Amino acid sequence: MEQPEGFVFTPENLEWAQAVIKKYPEGRQASAVISLLWRAQEQNGGWVSEPALRYIAEMLDMAYIRVYEVVTFYTMFNLQPVGRYYLQVCGTTPCMLSGAQDLTEACRKHIGPKDTVSDDGMFSWTEVECLGACVNAPMVQINKYYYEDLTPESLGDIIERLRKGEDVPPGPQDGRQGCAPKSGPNTLIDAAIYGSDDSGPEPGYAGTSDPKSKMPGPY
Structure with a gap:
């Protein structure tokens, strides 16, 4: 080279x-x-x-x-050029069981062959081992950011939006809040543990649906 x-x-x-x-x-x-x-x-x-x-x-x-x-x-170092957006598709067991193989097909469709830079120079992709986000499988790392809870369709949409120059927020792509259960919160949801009224959790405490809220302070 x-x-x-x-x-x-x-x-x-x-x-x-x-x-x-x-x-x-x-x-x-x-x-x-x-x-x-x-x-x-x-x-x-x-x-x-x-x-x-x-x-x-x-x-x-x-x-x-x-x-x-x-x-x-160390596999995080690349010895050949990569695209402006470098996609690393996790292929370890939780992601594979959740559809990682379908994500690699989406990469082939929207970018091209693995470990090659797309014709427009914007993208390249590869397969990697565990990236540590198993609870949000399947997932892909794009440059420094994690895109989680993906489907082939949502990953394809991300690629095309990036190609157009749009900003695509990282994190779960299916509406899930962080690592919460896919079925929704199932712990710390009893309003009684937060007070004597029925108004629900006090803002800023575990169990709130506000992603910007603060966690409880020290006891």
Whole structure:
């Protein structure tokens, strides 16, 4: 694959990187390698180039092969270009049982083959292991954000809206509030535990349907 001629951190990222390196004792600067690789990937449009690897190796006084070992061990690093919107479809058991395979078909339909950038340069997608949002399966991570409780239709709609430049709020896409049961709240819904009247939960306490409400304070 063709590589860019070089890589350097922007002045802002260089200042940030130097501050991160200073957190570690002399001779232990290599401990900053993952942080610097992640920032390089963000700066480089979602992937880490070979010049970026060599730049970071020199900055941390590491052998190039040691940096390469790290970047190839962790799956969140990409060694080839990705689209502006990078979709990671979770395929571990809860998501697979909930329809993850249908989401991969939606990606093929709206984007193209796996691990390739779409013709317009806006999208690419891949399959990954557990992203830790099993209760909201099936789900997809798009760049930094989780889109949960998906169907092939809702994922296709998200892709097309992003293609049009629209903002698509992350989180559950079926109207569910966070990780609440799909059938609706079934605990802490008895008004009596919040007071003597029948007005329901006091605003700001567990059981309220207001997603912006505050949780109870300390006892």
